[in-house]
Amino acid sequence: MLDSDWTQCVPPYGDGREPCRKSVSDSTGVDSGFLEPQPLADLPRVDVAGVIDNPSPPPAFVWGSMVPCGHVCLLSGHGGSGKSILALQLAVAVAMGLPLLGVPTRLGRVLVFSGEDAGPLLRHRLAVVCRALDVNPHALNERLVVLDATENPALGMETLDRETGRRHIAPTAIYERLREIVTEHQPALIVVDNASDCYEGDENDRSQVRGFVRSLAFLSRQVDSHSAILLLTHTPKQAVRGWGESYSGSTAWHNSARARLSLTPTKDDETRLTLTLDKMNLAPLRREPLRLVRSHGGVLVLDEGAQDAEDEPREPPTTNLLRLLADFNRRGEHVSPEQSARNNAWKMLRQEDGFPKHTYRAAGPLFAAMRELERQGVIERAEYVNAHRKRYEQWFLTAKGWAEIGESAPTALTAPTSGVGALDAGPRGGAPTAPTSGRRGCGGIERAQEGATDEQ
DSSP: OTTTTTOOOTTTSSSOOOOSSSEEETTOOOOEOOOOOOOOOOOOOOOTTTTSSOOOOOOOOOEEETTTTTSSEEEEEETSSSSSHHHHHHHHHHTTTTTTTTTTTTTOOOOESSSSSHHHHHHHHHHHHHHHHHHOHHHHHHTEEEEEOOOOOEEEEEEOOOTTOEEEEEEEEHHHHHHHHHHHHHHHHEEEEOHHEESSHHHHHHHHHHHHHHHHHHHHTTSTTEEEEEEEEEOOOHHHHHHHHHOSOOTTHHOSSSEEEEEEEEEEEEEEEEEEEEESSSSSOOOEEEEEEEEESSSSEOOOOHHHHHHHHOOOOOHHHHHHHHHHHHTOOHHHHTTTTTTTTTHHHTTTTTOTTTTHHHHHHHHHHHHHHHTTEEEEEEEOOOOOEEEEEEEEHHOOOOOOHTTTOOOSOOOOOOOOOOOOOOTOOOOOOOOOOOSSSOOOSSSSSSSSSSSS
């Protein structure tokens, strides 16, 4: 049987041909370490001439333009975020051909492979989902297969190759049984819950992760129309706090999947969540995030209040930035123009309520916006002295900037504080000096002060 890190020249779980790794011995009978030349494998050629006259069908999806057929889609979220109940909601909606969260689905059979939750909990959640979607469970039973794999959930297991000394991921007997069930039932959607239970390999080993994801994609090809694979993954703690990626382990998880969804709780209110499409290789358009809220029983529904708020006229995101910066100026807390400082604009502003996070999803666009605000004359650099008598720069609203947010410039700044959030507090009672005409732009390679990575 093939190891799925592609050390053999056959498709995963293929036709049993001899592997291409074969040592060659010299005249002494000692293994030379070289590989014996093997017959070249045939590679299918793509029909280029007929791309217009005989076009291939466009990519198909089981849920809007978010979960593609024939590929693996990750659904990431931290424990208890609701990804399992959302996956069950999608399973029921696809099985019955119902829209989910206002997004249409593609009718088809569904198979759920649960390595985390056992039968009783699955039945309880399915009852809640059936009531919420007004679905008759007797009709659902004809189109939905749910497998309790909690006793033996591993689909891929790390194995040591004694000949090469390498560790790779290999299919298990449970994987083979799942492949038989998929071939028999021909589901349009396969839900695998979740990677931490079903993958018994090194999550930081790119080769193993890639092999496991490919083995799941191979399952989809057991279905005539190619099924969609939804693989649930846990989000690392730093991503829950807004740092890092919304998946754990090697970047191969992200790179091997063709789509990735993230379910993230709202800051200070975990009953409200946001479902975002973080990756989509098969569709040109990216969907706006879905604002969700937990209803009675835990089912996720659209947050109508958030939707109404989004429909109302909103201020430009740069105006929101000015308001946040004004708050820092009033409190005497400093936002550094230097990108490498620990109190730069990205690190200080994005944690604040009202930060336009959908406009500025990364530091680069925010720094560019700050530079543009400086060019417009609504913010400028002001010098201050910190508690160690070192001089640094901060972003400071000009009179034009205060007018932009409908306020008058304060006559005097609040003295810098040394409390929580004042990363670079100056001497008590000391006000910043007059703005200087330092270098333009939000940071740069050269720094005017020592301690480029220190708090300013």
